[in-house]
Amino acid sequence: MPPAAAGAVGVETIGMTKRFGAFAALDDVSMRIQPGGFHALLGENGAGKSTFVKCVMGFYAPTAGTVLIDGREAEITNPKGAQSRGLGMVYQHFTLVPSLTGAENLVISRADAPAILDWKAERAALAAFMAGMPFRLNLDRPVAELAAGEKQKLEIVKQLYLKARFLILDEPTSVLTPGEAEEVLGLLRAMTDRGALTVLMISHKFREVETFARTLSVLRRGRLVGGGAVGALSPGDMAALMIGERAVRPITTRIGEPDTAREILRVEDLDATDGSGLRRIAITDLRVRAREILGIAGVSGNGQKELADVLGGRIRASRGRVIVAGKPYSGLRAQSRARRVRFIPEEPLREACAPQMSVAENLAFRAFDRRGEDPSGPPTLWLDRRAMTRRAKELIDRFKVKTASSEAPIATLSGGNVQRAVLARELTDPVDLLIVVNPCFGLDFAAVAEIRTRIVAARNGGAAVLLISEDLDEILELSDRIAVMSDGRIVYETPAAAAEVSTIGRHMAGHL
Numbered sequence: 001m002p003p004a005a006a007g008a009v010g011v012e013t014i015g016m017t018k019r020f021g022a023f024a025a026l027d028d029v030s031m032r033i034q035p036g037g038f039h040a041l042l043g044e045n046g047a048g049k050s051t052f053v054k055c056v057m058g059f060y061a062p063t064a065g066t067v068l069i070d071g072r073e074a075e076i077t078n079p080k081g082a083q084s085r086g087l088g089m090v091y092q093h094f095t096l097v098p099s100l101t102g103a104e105n106l107v108i109s110r111a112d113a114p115a116i117l118d119w120k121a122e123r124a125a126l127a128a129f130m131a132g133m134p135f136r137l138n139l140d141r142p143v144a145e146l147a148a149g150e151k152q153k154l155e156i157v158k159q160l161y162l163k164a165r166f167l168i169l170d171e172p173t174s175v176l177t178p179g180e181a182e183e184v185l186g187l188l189r190a191m192t193d194r195g196a197l198t199v200l201m202i203s204h205k206f207r208e209v210e211t212f213a214r215t216l217s218v219l220r221r222g223r224l225v226g227g228g229a230v231g232a233l234s235p236g237d238m239a240a241l242m243i244g245e246r247a248v249r250p251i252t253t254r255i256g257e258p259d260t261a262r263e264i265l266r267v268e269d270l271d272a273t274d275g276s277g278l279r280r281i282a283i284t285d286l287r288v289r290a291r292e293i294l295g296i297a298g299v300s301g302n303g304q305k306e307l308a309d310v311l312g313g314r315i316r317a318s319r320g321r322v323i324v325a326g327k328p329y330s331g332l333r334a335q336s337r338a339r340r341v342r343f344i345p346e347e348p349l350r351e352a353c354a355p356q357m358s359v360a361e362n363l364a365f366r367a368f369d370r371r372g373e374d375p376s377g378p379p380t381l382w383l384d385r386r387a388m389t390r391r392a393k394e395l396i397d398r399f400k401v402k403t404a405s406s407e408a409p410i411a412t413l414s415g416g417n418v419q420r421a422v423l424a425r426e427l428t429d430p431v432d433l434l435i436v437v438n439p440c441f442g443l444d445f446a447a448v449a450e451i452r453t454r455i456v457a458a459r460n461g462g463a464a465v466l467l468i469s470e471d472l473d474e475i476l477e478l479s480d481r482i483a484v485m486s487d488g489r490i491v492y493e494t495p496a497a498a499a500e501v502s503t504i505g506r507h508m509a510g511h512l
Contacts, residue, residue, distance in 0.1 A: 008035045046221075094143075137153055256291055293481075353422065
């Protein structure tokens with residue numbers, strides 16, 4: 001990997017404040033990250049972490065406060081200005097151009113990219129650069145065809161390619177396997193150790209914080225509430241700072257054994273390819289029974305997305321069958337209503353919401369064309385706005401969705417609150433089959449506990465749950481049975497009680 005343009009830089013904020021109307025998203029935050037440091041920033045969703053780093057990066061103009069770079073005041077009015085000072089950020093939501101390849105995304109991100117490119121020279125330079133990376137990426141594929149984990153890796157690679165000297169990571173490992181996470185963070189930690197880089201990492205994974213960070217700060221409700229050297233604070237101390245005096249509800253205990261006599265989902269001899277025609281899955285036999293969570297583990301890009309897209313009706317299978325409750329199933333809305341199938345996709349704002357429509361309208365998608373508030377009720381020709389608003393307020397309160405109003409566009413909510421809203425819509429009514437894809441991507445640990453509790457509660461209530469997740473800890477914690485996908489196929493299956501992490505990891509990596 002080419003060396004950084006210069007040594008690591010330090011960043012300090014003094015009295016950083018950001019208000020949106022009367023709401024203070026960030027309130028008088030002063031924080032110092034030493035050159036060559038690896039600093040973790042903790043806090044629940046809505047605590048102000050993303051607002052803080054976006055103010056540092058010039059994405060937001062702070063209401064008050066100052067940013068110092070290497071001890072000197074810096075006026076950063078946009079992300080390009082931040083980049084010119086050696087600051088880079090891997091955002092929680094991807095910033096890549098979907099229609100361009102990975103190589104094209106890297107090259108155009110450079111400030112010195114020429115108007116006419118010598119692709120032979122550029123590809124040679126990219127090949128030499130990628131040889132030093134801890135993972136492999138096909139830079140010739142359009143970003144639109146990449147799975148979320150591959151996009152996240154490319155975002156990290158892009159900042160290293162741009163020779164960032166201060167790198168902000170917003171939940172950088174949410175879609176990486178544990179091995180990939182250790183490689184990526186180990187690489188970045190090594191760069192900080194030799195003084196080539198400073199890292200500020202937003203993370204909710206205490207193990208990552210304890211392993212890689214040297215110092216940490218905690219935000220709560222927009223204010224800095226504590227911090228210090230890693231090792232001086234236990235995970236319990238960190239959690240207490242993050243949530244204050246509130247208790248986090250433990251995950252619901254599984255009740256009863258899976259109902260082996262009641263099969264809800266069956267996939268037989270299924271072949272399908274993604275929209276590009278390049279990525280294929282071949283599922284010979286997959287079954288999920290009532291009161292069972294089947295966890296699908298796998299490295300990002302091994303067919304999990306395509307399986308979810310088939311089950312969600314986004315792509316058609318070229319061969320084979322999907323059977324739900326004994327009948328063929330293709331993901332149509334009428335079928336999902338009749339057989340009580342609910343789907344929570346990987347990117348809920350993009351795939352399960354209309355971003356500019358209100359929270360109330362999004363919560364009504366299951367029942368807006370039904371009389372009353374029952375999605376299985378008789379059809380109606382007229383929208384009952386009062387009923388929609390009344391039900392939305394009830395669900396917002398029950399699922400603790402933080403929003404300024406039920407009429408606010410759902411795109412204005414944080415990622416965790418969008419997920420809560422989708423869960424409220426999908427899990428309120430009886431469910432027989434629940435398909436969930438990376439449900440806790442980028443969420444804080446309190447939201448994670450709440451969402452996992454609701455998934456297990458659906459299972460306890462008799463639902464069959466297909467959990468597709470790239471978080472192996474999540475798979476191990478929630479599943480009754482575990483299957484591993486590699487190269488588009490189910491290559492291993494085991495009861496969760498007998499699972500061995502090393503064996504699962506070996507199959508995830510394709511070492512059969």
